[in-house]
Amino acid sequence: MSKLTAMTAINQSLQSTSLRSARVWNPFHSLAEGPTAAFSARPDLDPKVPQVIADAKTFANAGRNEKIAFAAAAKHSGxxxxxxxxxxxxxxxxxQLRTQLKIDYLKRGDESIKNFSSGVCTMFACAALGHLARNHNLLDPGSVVELFKYEGDQGGHAFIVVNRAGTPDDVDSWGPQCYVIDPWYARHRITAPGTNAVKDMTAGTAFHDPAFVAFLKDANSRAVQVTFPHMQLIQAFS
Incomplete structure (x- = not known):
């Protein structure tokens, strides 16, 4: 499967979900092509995005209080x-807990996308990742999917990166096979390619969005939070 085939299929699939019209609780005014009132909403009851363990967190570097919290989560998970x-x-x-929490996260995302009316970027990302797990055939076999964290002057942001090369904090190093999935950003825009949830990080296709690339580069930092190998997405619903 080519990268363009995967991007096209994923974008079309996400366009058929409730994320296409979902409203944003935490809009970035600088990203909006029109008035934010057209796509934003007052925060509602937050269902909370499920806890996951960051890739950088290990048993060895976890502190006492963290281990107490992880033990409680392990008890809850059986x-x-x-x-x-x-x-x-x-x-x-x-x-084992790391793996189980990833599965719980993906299942929550898959559940939430069925009736996703509004939320913050972390909720959008969780829903999109759950959709990818449920529809893992949309991805090229062997793909690596990462949940990223962005820190900028306007606040933090969560988005999805697929098949990245290079260094997480250097957007220019992500390579020609990389693309990003960000339905939260797409809700800020009213014209293509901004309205596409899928963003090609390389120029030359209809999914390349220079304004989005500039947005990513404008961050103070970009870092991987959690990695989901393709096989892990497949196993979430097997």
């Missing part, structure tokens, strides 16, 4: 007996 002390958390259980 990985530890509820009567066990937090010190029963081992490196093996920690990695």
């Amino acid at each position: 990985l530890l007996d509820k009567e066990q002390e937090w010190s029963a958390l081992t490196a093996q259980v920690f990695e």
Whole structure:
């Protein structure tokens, strides 16, 4: 499958979901092509995006309070007996919890996209990732999907990066196979290519959006939060 085939299929699929018309709780006014009132909404009850363990967090570098919290999550997931002390958390259980929380995150995203009326960027990203897991055949086999975190002057932002090369904080190094999925950003725009949820990071296709690339480069930092290999997306609903 070519990159263009995958981008086209994913974009068309997301256009058929509720994300296409969902309203944004945390608009960035500098991104809006029209009045923000046209696509924004007052924050509602936040269902909370499920907890996941960041790639950079390991059993070895987790502090005591973190391990206590992870042990509680492991008990909730059935990985530890509820009567066990937090010190029963081992490196093996920690990695099992990492995998389980990813699955829970993807399932929550898949559930939320069925009736997604409004939310913040983290909720948009969770819904889109759940949709990718449910429709993993839209991705090229062996694809690597990453949940990214953006920190800028207007605030933080969550978005999805697929098949990235290079260094996370250097957009220019992401390579010719990389594309981004950001339905939250697309809601700020009223003309193509801005309205496409899928963004080609290389010029030459209808999915390349120079304004979006400039937005990513304008951040103070960009970092990978959680990685979802293609096989993990497949297994989420198997």
